[in-house]
Amino acid sequence: MAMNHAFVFDNTYPVPVADTVLGGDIVKVGTLVGVAQFPPVQGDIAGAAGLKSTVYLNGIHRFTGPTGAVTVGQKIYALTASLGSGAGTQTVDTVATAGTYIGVAVEAKASGGAGPVWVLINQNEGA
Numbered sequence: 001m002a003m004n005h006a007f008v009f010d011n012t013y014p015v016p017v018a019d020t021v022l023g024g025d026i027v028k029v030g031t032l033v034g035v036a037q038f039p040p041v042q043g044d045i046a047g048a049a050g051l052k053s054t055v056y057l058n059g060i061h062r063f064t065g066p067t068g069a070v071t072v073g074q075k076i077y078a079l080t081a082s083l084g085s086g087a088g089t090q091t092v093d094t095v096a097t098a099g100t101y102i103g104v105a106v107e108a109k110a111s112g113g114a115g116p117v118w119v120l121i122n123q124n125e126g127a
Contacts, residue, residue, distance in 0.1 A: 011059055012037060014052040020086035021053055026063075026078040026102060033078070033102045034121060035061050058121045060106055063092040065117030070094060070109040076119045078102045092117055101125040 015029050017040045025036045034055035042051060063076075070076075080099040082090045091114075092102065103122040109115050 012054050012056055014054050016050050017053045017055070018084050019051055021084045022086050024090065025084050025086065026082060026090045026092075026100075027053070027055055027084045028078075028100050031123075032057070033100060033123065035059075036084075056121065057123065060118055060120050062116045062118055063090045065091075065109055065115055066093045066095075067111065067114050068094065069111040070105045070107075070117050072105055072108050074105045075101060075125070076103055076105055076117060092119065 015027070015032065015034070017027050017029070017036060019040060021027060021036050021040055023036055023038045027034055027036050034057045037054040037056060040051035040053040063078075074094055075096070076092050076094065077096055077099045079091050079093060082092075083100060093099070103119045105117055106120050107118040109117055
């Protein structure tokens with residue numbers, strides 16, 4: 001039995017975020033990406049000071065997509081301007097130069113209008 005197991009990973013964890021973050025915002029802390037559950041609060045599970053929000057570190061999330069088509073398994077990127085913007089809704093794209101890698105599409109979307117894109121959060125771009 002592992003005696004050094006510190007946290008049961010259930011797909012969320014409190015991480016430091018800006019005070020502008022709202023629930024539903026895509027957040028990036030270093031190379032860690034996720035979706036904020038709630039606006040930030042002071043402290044965390046260890047009692048440390050600072051603003052933290054409980055963030056989904058995996059799972060499937062719905063975002064506003066690009067006007068172009070999206071295929072299942074295609075890499076999805078959060079627009080840099082959207083990260084932690086406090087908009088509560090986030091726009092994503094299929095172009096790497098658009099921003100930060102957050103995961104892969106799990107549903108196809110036809111071109112011809114911005115529609116929802118369903119994204120599986122993935123912490124490892126190469127995976």
